[in-house]
Amino acid sequence: MTQAMRLLGLDWGTTSLRAYLFGARGHVLDSRQGPWGIMALPAPAAEGGFDQALAQLCGDWLRQAPGLPVVAAGMVGSAQGWREAPYLECPAKPAALAAGLATVRARDGFTVHIVPGMMVPGALPDVMRGEETQIAGALACRPELETRAGVRMILPGTHSKWVRAEHGIITGFTTCMTGEVYAALMRHTILGRLMPEGRDAGAVDWAAFEKGLAVASDERNGGLLTTIFSARTLGLTHKLAPAQLPDYLSGLLIGNEIAAMQRMHPGASDAPILLIGAEGLVQRYAKALPVFGLAGAVLDGATEAGLWRIADMAGIITS
Amino acid sequence: MTQAMRLLGLDWGTTSLRAYLFGARGHVLDSRQGPWGIMALPAPAAEGGFDQALAQLCGDWLRQAPGLPVVAAGMVGSAQGWREAPYLECPAKPAALAAGLATVRARDGFTVHIVPGMMVPGALPDVMRGEETQIAGALACRPELETRAGVRMILPGTHSKWVRAEHGIITGFTTCMTGEVYAALMRHTILGRLMPEGRDAGAVDWAAFEKGLAVASDERNGGLLTTIFSARTLGLTHKLAPAQLPDYLSGLLIGNEIAAMQRMHPGASDAPILLIGAEGLVQRYAKALPVFGLAGAVLDGATEAGLWRIADMAGIITS
Numbered sequence: 001m002t003q004a005m006r007l008l009g010l011d012w013g014t015t016s017l018r019a020y021l022f023g024a025r026g027h028v029l030d031s032r033q034g035p036w037g038i039m040a041l042p043a044p045a046a047e048g049g050f051d052q053a054l055a056q057l058c059g060d061w062l063r064q065a066p067g068l069p070v071v072a073a074g075m076v077g078s079a080q081g082w083r084e085a086p087y088l089e090c091p092a093k094p095a096a097l098a099a100g101l102a103t104v105r106a107r108d109g110f111t112v113h114i115v116p117g118m119m120v121p122g123a124l125p126d127v128m129r130g131e132e133t134q135i136a137g138a139l140a141c142r143p144e145l146e147t148r149a150g151v152r153m154i155l156p157g158t159h160s161k162w163v164r165a166e167h168g169i170i171t172g173f174t175t176c177m178t179g180e181v182y183a184a185l186m187r188h189t190i191l192g193r194l195m196p197e198g199r200d201a202g203a204v205d206w207a208a209f210e211k212g213l214a215v216a217s218d219e220r221n222g223g224l225l226t227t228i229f230s231a232r233t234l235g236l237t238h239k240l241a242p243a244q245l246p247d248y249l250s251g252l253l254i255g256n257e258i259a260a261m262q263r264m265h266p267g268a269s270d271a272p273i274l275l276i277g278a279e280g281l282v283q284r285y286a287k288a289l290p291v292f293g294l295a296g297a298v299l300d301g302a303t304e305a306g307l308w309r310i311a312d313m314a315g316i317i318t319s
Numbered sequence: 320m321t322q323a324m325r326l327l328g329l330d331w332g333t334t335s336l337r338a339y340l341f342g343a344r345g346h347v348l349d350s351r352q353g354p355w356g357i358m359a360l361p362a363p364a365a366e367g368g369f370d371q372a373l374a375q376l377c378g379d380w381l382r383q384a385p386g387l388p389v390v391a392a393g394m395v396g397s398a399q400g401w402r403e404a405p406y407l408e409c410p411a412k413p414a415a416l417a418a419g420l421a422t423v424r425a426r427d428g429f430t431v432h433i434v435p436g437m438m439v440p441g442a443l444p445d446v447m448r449g450e451e452t453q454i455a456g457a458l459a460c461r462p463e464l465e466t467r468a469g470v471r472m473i474l475p476g477t478h479s480k481w482v483r484a485e486h487g488i489i490t491g492f493t494t495c496m497t498g499e500v501y502a503a504l505m506r507h508t509i510l511g512r513l514m515p516e517g518r519d520a521g522a523v524d525w526a527a528f529e530k531g532l533a534v535a536s537d538e539r540n541g542g543l544l545t546t547i548f549s550a551r552t553l554g555l556t557h558k559l560a561p562a563q564l565p566d567y568l569s570g571l572l573i574g575n576e577i578a579a580m581q582r583m584h585p586g587a588s589d590a591p592i593l594l595i596g597a598e599g600l601v602q603r604y605a606k607a608l609p610v611f612g613l614a615g616a617v618l619d620g621a622t623e624a625g626l627w628r629i630a631d632m633a634g635i636i637t638s
Contacts, residue, residue: 124540125552159548176544177508184503189496221443223579224543225495225572229478233444253544260542 003029005065007317008058009307010112012076013130014039018303019058026308032057038075038082050082051107062110069318070106071311073115073303074130077102082112087119087127091171094136094306098313115310118170126175131161134276135170137306138299142274153274154296156254156281158183162261174264176257179281182250185228194235195245208244209284212251213291216259224256254284258292272297322348324384326636327377328626329431331395332449333358337622338377345627351376357394357401369401370426381429388637389425390630392434392622393449396421401431406438406446410490413455413625417632434629439491447492450480453595454489456625457618461593472593473615475573475600477502481580493583495576498600501569504547513554514564527563528603531570532610535578543575573603577611591616 007022015037021030034057036042041049042056055062062068077085085102100116117129134155138145145151146168153163158179164172186192221227231249234240240248272295275282286296311317326341334356340349353376355361360368361375374381381387396404404421419435436448453474457464464470465487472482477498483491505511540546550568553559559567591614594601605615630636 124534124546124549125556125558126548127552127555174541174545175548176541177548178544180508181504181544181547184507185500188503188507189499215443219582222493222495222583223575225497225500225576226493226579226583227443228500229445229494229496230443233446236446237444239444256542257544260545263538264541264545 003027005029005061005068007308007311008061008068008070009304009311010054010070010072010076011074011130011133011303011307012072012081013037013074017053017057019061020304020307021058021061022304022308026305026312028304030061031304038078038080045082048107050076050104054106054112055108062108067110067318069113069311069316070110071101071113071115071307071314071316073133073307073310077114077117078129081114083114085114085116088116088132090118090120090173091166091169092118093169094139094309095313097132097136098310101310101314101316113311113314113316115307118173120172120174126173128159128161128173128175131155131163131173132170133306133310134302135163135165135306136309137302137304138274138276139165139168140305140309141299141301148271150271151274152271153276154285155276156285157277160257162265164265174261176261178253178257182253185249185253186246191228191231191245191249194232194242196242204280204284205244205247206287208240208247209251209287210291211240212248212253213255213288214251216252216255217291219259224252227252227256250284251288254288255291258285258288258294262292262294274299276302322346324348324380324387326627326630327380327387327389328623328630329373329389329391329395330393330449330452330622330626331391331400332356332393336372336376338380339623339626340377340380341623341627345624345631347623349380350623357397357399364401367426369395369423373425373431374427381427386429386637388432388630388635389429390420390432390434390626390633390635392452392626392629396433396436397448400433402433404433404435407435407451409437409439409492410485410488411437412488413458413628414632416451416455417629420629420633420635432630432633432635434626437489437492439493445492445494447478447480447494450474450482450492451489452625452629453621454482454484454625455628456621456623457593457595458484458487459624459628460618460620467590469590470593471590472595472618473604474595475604476596479576481584483584493580495580497572497576501572504568504572505565510547510550510564510568513551513561515561523599523603524563524566525606527559527566528570528606529610530559531567531572532574532607533570535571535574536610538578543571546571546575569603570607573607574610577604577607577613581611581613593618595621 003023009020011018036053043049083104101113120126151165155161160176322342328339330337355372362368402423420432439445470484474480479495
């Protein structure tokens with residue numbers, strides 16, 4: 001490693017652990033991913049499972065750079081994580097995330113700084129862990145957003161997050177369980193029976209997807225509990241081929257999500273909605289938003305930018 | 320058996336087989352239930368699985384009354400059933416169901432008459448099998464409905480059916496996958512994790528159920544993909560106890576179903592909606608409908624009445 005190592009950043013979720021090695025000014029020198037999510041550690045937590053996972057993925061880096069600061073975001077800070085980092089309530093600035101870091105002492109003596117999740121309080125509370133770091137990163141990547149009102153972001157995934165920011169303050173967010181509901185419907189209801197097994201996740205049938213969006217965009221078709229049944233009847237009546245049904249259902253669900261979020265928070269801004277997440281998924285949202293009169297703009301690198309920014313604001317990066 | 324046997328009626332679904340033995344004028348002499356749904360036959364269909372199931376449940380009746388006519392409704396008439404009975408299209412009268420009976424010759428020489436399912440044609444088709452017989456039965460139980468417009472029925476279940484009838488004609492219906500989605504969310508998503516295992520299905524927490532209805536009735540809370548996440552966050556924040564979460568989620572889903580159906584087909588009648596189905600489930604709908612400005616009236620015995628009526632109209636009952 002010819003460049004100085006300045007920070008180890010961890011995106012540590014339920015099912016995977018991703019590590020970013022940063023050099024000067026937040027430049028990513030290297031990154032790695034392992035399967036050791038907090039529910040899939042190499043040993044039980046009480047027997048040093050977190051230490052072992054970190055050593056297996058990043059042990060060489062930590063030996064090469066003694067004293068390298070470590071910051072981690074995601075479910076690692078939950079009650080089931082390495083150390084609980086209590087939720088920070090909205091509204092809050094990214095600086096409050098830096099001020100709220102929890103710490104845990106690793107087996108080898110170094111400190112791991114854990115980013116708090118965020119919560120929307122109220123009668124129906126909402127929570128997130130990990131996405132707050134991506135949001136801080138997005139605001140850092142686009143400094144002009146720090147002065148703007150009505151900033152909206154979507155972080156699609158197992159639990160999609162729709163985020164609102166005003167003048168650099170994260171004012172609120174809403175979770176949609178779209179990805180998890182899709183998986184449960186495909187694998188554990190009658191809808192999966194007409195669908196082919198082991199579909200190629202890479203090849204999207206855009207026509208089927210857009211048909212799903214169109215059905216979801218018309219309220220006269222009834223709500224989600226009804227329209228999803230058409231992912232069966234259109235197969236039974238041979239109006240869609242079995243291979244089209246998964247993307248049709250995906251369009252129904254993503255369309256339903258967008259329509260509901262638009263009704264809940266009618267757009268306060270004409271600016272495009274920032275789309276942050278895995279490439280295949282943000283492509284679907286970028287296609288879907290215009291059907292509902294909205295526009296999306298894809299933003300990459302938010303996680304890395306957020307880990308660096310929070311560590312920087314917390315003053316834990318050695319210069 | 321002191322009374323003459325006039326008809327054997329079968330309600331033969333995916334997971335169970337229920338048999339009704341009728342005497343004169345449709346009086347139910349006896350009934351039985353077995354686990355041999357069409358997906359759980361005692362032997363493969365090609366090896367006489369349907370014959371074996373029927374013999375195991377009703378063999379003694381069939382021996383006591385040679386020539387007893389047999390009528391069957393439900394998935395037994397699907398492509399995966401004993402003999403496919405093609406869908407009858409809406410609008411249609413119950414008499415058309417009787418005219419559309421399919422037949423299959425049983426191993427022992429007698430004929431089984433199978434009731435066709437029904438279909439709503441169109442861009443988003445809908446289908447049902449078994450419920451058409453309950454609907455015919457409901458119309459027979461309440462003859463005054465045969466002359467009325469704007470009759471509505473709900474048949475709650477794995478796939479709830481909302482049915483519309485005009486002057487004795489079944490004009491249309493809409494499926495909501497409420498029951499199946501509930502089961503998939505409970506068993507196969509993060510929502511089940513905070514819930515106790517093996518909850519007592521008999522004891523409904525009505526306060527939690529009604530809280531779910533209230534949340535579902537207010538569109539400002541976002542759509543179903545969002546509100547279901549509150550079945551996690553209200554648990555995380557200790558606003559609901561673990562034991563309350565299943566009935567809260569049930570209220571959210573049933574409330575969402577009713578709200579969506581009401582938007583799709585605003586009530587054309589002030590008469591109560593007939594509720595037909597399992598006792599525990601129709602109780603939930605009877606509680607839920609008033610929250611949405613509607614009223615329900617429970618109707619029992621629709622399946623038996625429908626099997627008898629269809630057989631009677633088809634002229635297969637020996638006098």
